[in-house]
Amino acid sequence: MSFANFMSDLKNKASGLKDEISKFKNKKFLNAATAGAALIAMADGELDSEEKKKMLKFIESNDALSVFKTSEVIGSFKEYIENFEFDQDIGESKAYEAINLLRGNEVECRTVMRLILSVAAADGVFDDNEKAVARKIAVELNLSPSDFEL
Incomplete structure (x- = not known):
């Protein structure tokens, strides 16, 4: 599958997420989603203010996340980013801790x-650093990265 087809497929799948996410409208799911978003955002080790604005704007306007209050989504994402900004290892630890709470519910x-x-695909670029983080998240969730073409 070409990269363009992969990106198109990701966008199509993303559009159907709202119905699925509405089934899991809980704090544990929200935290896992925003922790994962923070991990992807920090995949290259830093998040400049422009990237942060773009990521927050995406999260705020993401149809799938609209089942949650915008302030909750942004607040949760910011909390995980602040952990990274304080210390990279603490940020990763807290983010994976939130993600691991979903384990067992496929x-x-x-x-x-x-x-x-x-x-990850929101900016039209899914680089090697983001792919590596996405693979690690899949493994943490006890999922096969190949199921997500990683």
């Missing part, structure tokens, strides 16, 4: 994984 895990991939 439907929630797959849904949050697709959401994280839609965040």
